[in-house]
Amino acid sequence: MLGIMTDSAFVADPDVSAQLKAWLRDLGAVRRLAPKTLEAYQRDVGQFFSVLGPHTGGAVSLETLAEMRGADLRAFMARRREDGVEARSLARALSAIKSFFRFLEREGVLSTEALNVIRTPKAKKSLPKALTVLEAKATISATAELEERPWVAARDMAVLSLCYGAGLRISEALALCRADLDATALRVLGKGGKTRLVPLIDSVRQSVETYLKLCPFPLTPSQPLFRGAKGGVLSPRLIQMRVVQLRGALGLPPSATPHALRHSFATHLLGRGGDLRAIQELLGHASLSTTQIYTAVDTDRLLESYRAAHPRS
Secondary structure, three states, X not given: OOOOOOHHHOOEOHHHHHXXXXXXXXXHHOOOOOHHHHHHHHHHHHHHHHHHHHHXXXXXXXXXXXXXXXXXXXXXXXXXXXXXXXXXXXXXXXXXXXXXXXXXXXXXXXXXXXXXXXXXXXXXXXXOOOOOHHHHHHHHHOHHHHOOOHHHHHHHHHHHHHHHHOOOOHHHHHOOEHHHEOOOEEEEEOHHHOEEEEEOOHHHXXXXXXXXXXXXXXXXXXXXXXXXXXXXXXXXXHHHHHHHHXXXXXXXXXXXXXXXXXXXXXXXXXHOOOOHHHHHHHHOOOOHHHHOHHHHHHHXXXXXXXXXXXXXX
């Protein structure tokens, strides 16, 4: 039975190591993948090498990769399944491995047909959990009832307003600087270092302005907008804990998280007739297929309402 070694245990010769580094540089510079995505890709390929080396009887070389068979990949995938790795993670690992081999082929280093006989594992689709409009609004407004310090309440309401009213990820909201904010729009630094402009509706702008007026710390243009109790950068954990409090106070399900407010932003826009391409731009999705999942969410909600209201349901 094959075993998966740790990443540090796999052995690759200098030529393969050099190509691996070149591939990761290419992904970062050309495709502008986020650092955590690059780490995951490197880990996936490293885990594959840790199986391929012992399976083929030596260090992983370019010759090893050129002579790789479909059976080698199947052995790797089977072992990862035995370790309890889910289909989504297996699909990502296979995607990383394929990306590396495409790079080698594009650079004229080697080519292989082994990848053509391996099917991508089908991951179980999980739809984003959106709140209702009333739940989303209550999540924001009820913050003031749970926090005695006015400036902290205003801060948390502003962050949650940006998640629901502008569709920001919590990391994007907390990375905002004063210079990123103007009267009508936000300049948001998203995944992969990509910048997008997001319009500010009046209610969100007012929430941010209220926080700016009450914040006891100086906010220069280049410094983070949202601060912790001692003036440092606000931790996302504090906002997550706030939402846990709000879930208990409002009786919301465990799926009600800061990210669920972003899901709600997209779902409610689509339900009101929003254009899918425009929603893609607002969310900062690189691919339209990522945004299209909200069409399934909206359809499910429509069917739920139909079943609840139709007299013959």
